[in-house]
Amino acid sequence: TSFLSNYSALIWNKAAYAQFDLHPVNKLRLSIGGRFDQMSFDYTNFIDKSTGTKNYAQFSPKLGVTYEASSNVGFYGNFSNGFAPPALSAVFRPRPASQVAATGEKFYLSIDPAVFANYEVGGWASLFSNKLYFDYTFYRLEVKNKLLGIRQPDNTTDFQSAGKTLHEGIEYQITYRPNDAWNFRFGGTNAKHTFVDFVLSTRGADALKNVNGKEMPQAPNFIANSEVTYKYKGARIALEWQRIGPWFENQVNTRRYEGASVLNLRTGYTYKAYQIFANVLNLGDALYASAATRGNNATDRATYT
DSSP states (O other): OOOSOOEEEEEEEEEEEEEEEEEEETTEEEEEEEEEEEEEEEEEETTTTEEEEEEEEEEEEEEEEEEESSSSEEEEEEEEEEEEOOOHHHHTSOOOHHHHHHHSOSSOTTOOOEEEEEEEEEEEEEETTTTEEEEEEEEEEEEEEEEEEEEOTTSOEEEEEEEEEEEEEEEEEEEEOSSSSEEEEEEEEEEEEEEEEOBOBOOTTOSOOBOTTOBOTTOOSEEEEEEEEEEETTEEEEEEEEEEOOEESSTTOOOEEOOEEEEEEEEEEEETTEEEEEEESSTTOOOOOSOEEEOSSTTOOEEEO
């Protein structure tokens, strides 16, 4: 029997978090915080009969500022760090012989955790006697040390924690309630998820070496959820619209899936402590996929879920 990996591990996750809120001037609040994470595991690798302990640890700062211009309008900004240890299924996968000779390591215990830097600014407002409310956030997420499976010149695959991606966008929500009967809600996000440094191969015969500058597959640029609700006494009826915009099926951005729009009808009636409801999901009977992927080769076929 040949195993891709064969191990046993006892995993320990520990974390400590502290935050201090300061009010240097009226209407202004500063938040200074930090989180220390440690993920460790005691392992037995049944492939080479080795045992040991591995630790991943990081201190992640968080800084925030909030300014309330009035009782109805405010703004904020945040910066935070984070990290994610590599999957154990990758850590205990044997290295190719050529990489063992080059590095002296049989497995991937030296892989670094992925690290994240997140920046966001936004605000909120409540207008017209609190009948209209909206909030928004602009964000930028930088990810480094993503795990890459890179094809080597000898046609083997080597794992490296060297990938970089960039995620930028805006998230927003608007709610309008003109009276007790009607409620309108719309929420959405417009975003772009990009490969910054993402090597696929160092093999000379491979035409595709990297996907730097390409958009990530299965990452729609637009997602929305909207609903209009009418209530009368104990009854309610709501029409919900869900939209997922187009996305690329493959890493080389040659094929796109058109996305999907779905309508849902939700009704209900409440009497004292009792409620009866009925929902019709996908009212328009739309045919759509929740996932659509495709390989990078021109002859590859798409897989729809």
